[in-house]
Amino acid sequence: MVHIMDETAFENLRNLVETKQYKALRDELVDMAYADIAEFIMSIDEPQTSVTVFRILPKDSSADVFAYLDTDRQAEIIELFTDREIERLMDDLFVDDAVDLLEEVPASVVKRILENTDKETREVINKILEYPENSAGSVMTIEMVELHDRLTVGEAIKNIRRTGVDKETIYTCYVIDDKRHLVGTIPLRRLILNDEDVPLTEIMSDDEQLIFVRTLDDQEEVASIAKKYDLLSVPVVDKENRLVGIITIDDIVDIIDDEATEDFEKMASLRPSEDEYLKTNVLTLAKNRMPWLLILMISSTFTGQIIEGFENQLAAIAGLTACIPMLMGTGGNSGSQASTLIIRGLALGEIKIKDYFRVLWKEIRVSVICGAVLALANWVRMLILRAVTGGDTSNSVILVVCLSLLCVVIVAKMMGCTLPIIAKLLKLDPALMTGPVMSTVVDAVSLLIYFALTSVFITKGL
Amino acid sequence: MVHIMDETAFENLRNLVETKQYKALRDELVDMAYADIAEFIMSIDEPQTSVTVFRILPKDSSADVFAYLDTDRQAEIIELFTDREIERLMDDLFVDDAVDLLEEVPASVVKRILENTDKETREVINKILEYPENSAGSVMTIEMVELHDRLTVGEAIKNIRRTGVDKETIYTCYVIDDKRHLVGTIPLRRLILNDEDVPLTEIMSDDEQLIFVRTLDDQEEVASIAKKYDLLSVPVVDKENRLVGIITIDDIVDIIDDEATEDFEKMASLRPSEDEYLKTNVLTLAKNRMPWLLILMISSTFTGQIIEGFENQLAAIAGLTACIPMLMGTGGNSGSQASTLIIRGLALGEIKIKDYFRVLWKEIRVSVICGAVLALANWVRMLILRAVTGGDTSNSVILVVCLSLLCVVIVAKMMGCTLPIIAKLLKLDPALMTGPVMSTVVDAVSLLIYFALTSVFITKGL
Numbered sequence: 001m002v003h004i005m006d007e008t009a010f011e012n013l014r015n016l017v018e019t020k021q022y023k024a025l026r027d028e029l030v031d032m033a034y035a036d037i038a039e040f041i042m043s044i045d046e047p048q049t050s051v052t053v054f055r056i057l058p059k060d061s062s063a064d065v066f067a068y069l070d071t072d073r074q075a076e077i078i079e080l081f082t083d084r085e086i087e088r089l090m091d092d093l094f095v096d097d098a099v100d101l102l103e104e105v106p107a108s109v110v111k112r113i114l115e116n117t118d119k120e121t122r123e124v125i126n127k128i129l130e131y132p133e134n135s136a137g138s139v140m141t142i143e144m145v146e147l148h149d150r151l152t153v154g155e156a157i158k159n160i161r162r163t164g165v166d167k168e169t170i171y172t173c174y175v176i177d178d179k180r181h182l183v184g185t186i187p188l189r190r191l192i193l194n195d196e197d198v199p200l201t202e203i204m205s206d207d208e209q210l211i212f213v214r215t216l217d218d219q220e221e222v223a224s225i226a227k228k229y230d231l232l233s234v235p236v237v238d239k240e241n242r243l244v245g246i247i248t249i250d251d252i253v254d255i256i257d258d259e260a261t262e263d264f265e266k267m268a269s270l271r272p273s274e275d276e277y278l279k280t281n282v283l284t285l286a287k288n289r290m291p292w293l294l295i296l297m298i299s300s301t302f303t304g305q306i307i308e309g310f311e312n313q314l315a316a317i318a319g320l321t322a323c324i325p326m327l328m329g330t331g332g333n334s335g336s337q338a339s340t341l342i343i344r345g346l347a348l349g350e351i352k353i354k355d356y357f358r359v360l361w362k363e364i365r366v367s368v369i370c371g372a373v374l375a376l377a378n379w380v381r382m383l384i385l386r387a388v389t390g391g392d393t394s395n396s397v398i399l400v401v402c403l404s405l406l407c408v409v410i411v412a413k414m415m416g417c418t419l420p421i422i423a424k425l426l427k428l429d430p431a432l433m434t435g436p437v438m439s440t441v442v443d444a445v446s447l448l449i450y451f452a453l454t455s456v457f458i459t460k461g462l
Numbered sequence: 463m464v465h466i467m468d469e470t471a472f473e474n475l476r477n478l479v480e481t482k483q484y485k486a487l488r489d490e491l492v493d494m495a496y497a498d499i500a501e502f503i504m505s506i507d508e509p510q511t512s513v514t515v516f517r518i519l520p521k522d523s524s525a526d527v528f529a530y531l532d533t534d535r536q537a538e539i540i541e542l543f544t545d546r547e548i549e550r551l552m553d554d555l556f557v558d559d560a561v562d563l564l565e566e567v568p569a570s571v572v573k574r575i576l577e578n579t580d581k582e583t584r585e586v587i588n589k590i591l592e593y594p595e596n597s598a599g600s601v602m603t604i605e606m607v608e609l610h611d612r613l614t615v616g617e618a619i620k621n622i623r624r625t626g627v628d629k630e631t632i633y634t635c636y637v638i639d640d641k642r643h644l645v646g647t648i649p650l651r652r653l654i655l656n657d658e659d660v661p662l663t664e665i666m667s668d669d670e671q672l673i674f675v676r677t678l679d680d681q682e683e684v685a686s687i688a689k690k691y692d693l694l695s696v697p698v699v700d701k702e703n704r705l706v707g708i709i710t711i712d713d714i715v716d717i718i719d720d721e722a723t724e725d726f727e728k729m730a731s732l733r734p735s736e737d738e739y740l741k742t743n744v745l746t747l748a749k750n751r752m753p754w755l756l757i758l759m760i761s762s763t764f765t766g767q768i769i770e771g772f773e774n775q776l777a778a779i780a781g782l783t784a785c786i787p788m789l790m791g792t793g794g795n796s797g798s799q800a801s802t803l804i805i806r807g808l809a810l811g812e813i814k815i816k817d818y819f820r821v822l823w824k825e826i827r828v829s830v831i832c833g834a835v836l837a838l839a840n841w842v843r844m845l846i847l848r849a850v851t852g853g854d855t856s857n858s859v860i861l862v863v864c865l866s867l868l869c870v871v872i873v874a875k876m877m878g879c880t881l882p883i884i885a886k887l888l889k890l891d892p893a894l895m896t897g898p899v900m901s902t903v904v905d906a907v908s909l910l911i912y913f914a915l916t917s918v919f920i921t922k923g924l
Contacts, residue, residue, distance in 0.1 A: 232694065261806055269795050276812045278824075311780075336731075369745070
């Protein structure tokens with residue numbers, strides 16, 4: 001790509017700030033993309049200086065730049081704003097960005113912001129703040145193009161030209177009736193490509209094609225609908241089917257990233273975090289990690305007890321103990337390979353609950369192949385190791401380890417594909433079923449298989 | 463959400479097919495969204511029947527529906543098509559969809575398709591097929607709105623109305639000069655909101671604001687640019703800065719999902735797969751899983767040797783062996799918690815290499831807190847266990863296990879945040895540095911710490 005703005009460019013801009021060449025700075029800034037201006041402002045350490053830069057921006061772009069800032073920096077800047085500046089900012093910000101801001105700043109600042117917001121916007125914001133976290137209502141914005149179902153294409157375009165500048169997107173327009181019920185959608189594209197006197201009702205998508213979410217639907221649902229139907233924005237309706245807002249593709253992309261991050265975290269035995277890593281404080285990071293670490297540590301009591309119960313044999317038979325980590329490790333890895341694929345497939349909608357038996361049958365065959373290859377490789381490995389180190393590992397120990405390996409891989413993979421689907425059936429999050437739960441169960445099962453086979457092939461033969 | 467199409471609706475449609483009520487079926491289909499029609503066609507088992515349904519579709523929507531089908535089903539359908547039908551389909555398909563199709567079908571079908579494609583399209587397709595996998599060139603399409611830099615807004619809109627129906631998107635228009643160099647971009651929104659006689663050059667984004675990728679840039683780069691600047695499409699230029707294609711947001715969303723899936727797979731010690739799980743055959747699944755399972759199994763020779771070297775002490779001191787899985791497990795979990803957060807942060811651009819020392823300092827503090835809490839909890843756990851089972855675990859063993867736990871957690875978290883950043887520095891993929899590498903190194907280090915502390919506190923005291 002073209003590196004639009006690099007560290008040197010930012011350095012030059014910071015020089016202009018330090019030497020107070022505000023005219024030259026402004027000339028540079030007006031040519032830059034909003035996202036780059038925001039990045040530049042965030043590269044300034046001193047809040048007072050970033051406010052100065054912010055004030056230099058042309059009035060019509062300052063809200064756009066503001067929306068690209070981190071919420072931390074937004075909060076810093078807004079605390080230094082005058083009431084008049086807050087008022088103008090709140091006028092220009094889209095409601096979804098305003099809501100994001102209010103969710104992050106301290107209560108005292110919230111109060112100042114709401115005092116300087118006009119009544120109508122304040123009421124809308126308060127309503128959106130009431131929707132549960134991660135619901136469609138909580139992430140929507142209200143600046144959409146609404147067209148009355150009595151309009152023609154020409155009238156609609158005139159309407160958009162008049163009001164479009166304040167809308168978050170004009171590329172999908174929403175057709176409503178007298179009672180604000182959503183009755184159809186029209187992409188701007190279709191308006192442009194049709195003649196002026198065509199009535200909207202003739203060219204809008206309606207009936208089965210009318211795609212929307214409800215305020216309380218989960219944001220994950222919004223993302224999957226947008227992906228399925230390739231939408232640039234998803235309309236949100238209330239219980240009475242009245243249009244209350246839209247969610248635009250840029251926010252949907254953020255939702256997709258957030259949901260993937262949440263799955264990554266759950267699969268690594270972490271409690272999902274609210275914030276970016278660098279912005280999360282040490283105590284919160286520790287708190288997000290403790291629960292699973294504790295649960296897993298305590299549940300390892302079982303594996304400990306299994307080993308304890310077998311301690312005499314382990315002490316008596318050479319080479320037996322040394323293979324425990326390998327067996328448990330291979331079991332854990334095999335299981336998490338399977339569960340990761342299933343969890344991701346479920347998340348993307350590529351695998352459904354009804355596919356379970358197809359999946360299981362696949363995993364059984366895959367695990368037999370993997371297990372057999374691993375057992376063979378392990379047999380060679382142990383023979384070489386015995387030859388090189390001159391150890392006294394017996395042939396029956398080698399046999400038992402190889403057999404255990406085969407069984408462990410098969411069982412681990414069967415559990416790896418089953419646990420996420422059970423979670424889904426129970427309406428739990430499948431992502432919780434890898435790392436943490438998997439490894440505990442697989443560890444215990446691996447040991448039991450190992451010791452059972454040892455009993456059958458060695459101890460009984462002793 | 464409203465469930466636009468459910469199994470019952472599909473069942474009804476399938477009934478119409480079986481009873482050959484094609485007129486009624488067509489009436490149902492024209493009211494459905496393309497994605498739903500495609501889903502319905504994919505729910506039909508018999509290829510010949512799905513072709514019949516496909517033929518019932520109105521001519522102007524069949525290519526749109528086709529693009530939503532799985533490549534497997536596309537290949538099945540196209541094999542049953544007449545030459546005439548292939549020709550019409552290739553006329554109507556966007557080039558990026560045509561390329562996706564050609565990459566999947568068998569060579570004989572590729573030949574038939576290209577024979578029934580007009581020369582110009584064929585040349586474009588062949589060129590795109592030559593770009594390396596996952597490059598911007600390989601995922602772009604060529605149906606974009608190009609506007610000459612001498613046009614006015616009114617002329618531009620007239621141009622779009624004339625040609626727009628064949629474009630993949632008209633919402634961002636690209637301004638080119640006589641030599642097809644990309645000189646600016648204009649969102650359709652800005653065209654609509656400006657007066658007809660304004661020259662494009664006056665309102666287009668240019669200079670620093672001109673954002674594009676080159677044909678050989680990685681698709682990940684395309685996604686990160688689109689996210690940073692909230693673009694609906696990203697222009698692709700060749701070495702001479704000539705506009706050659708665009709990548710639209712729906713494809714960018716797919717790229718984001720694919721890249722996340724790849725990271726999930728790498729972090730679960732899997733070789734990234736080309737295809738969805740259910741479409742991948744057993745042998746390929748096994749092949750993707752074997753390499754890391756083998757490497758990890760063989761590398762467990764180290765942990766085995768460490769245990770072997772300590773076997774006498776393990777046999778002599780009660781309770782020592784039983785704690786090995788707990789220590790290794792906690793180490794592995796602690797490490798992967800840290801590395802997952804860092805890898806995801808690096809992938810989303812939230813963490814940069816230069817942040818390393820901030821990250822390390824954070825992890826050290828987090829790990830001291832986590833380690834201390836775990837050690838304390840473990841102390842209580844072992845005391846209770848001894849009391850309940852009447853075991854003979856000595857106080858010094860309990861002390862050593864708790865101390866080891868603290869050290870293991872600290873070391874694991876330091877490694878967890880360091881390895882991904884080292885990978886990034888070496889231009890390797892950070893995602894490879896969790897699961898596989900981490901667990902092997904952490905396992906070995908955990909054991910070494912455990913046995914070293916045992917030597918210091920117990921064996922020497924014996």
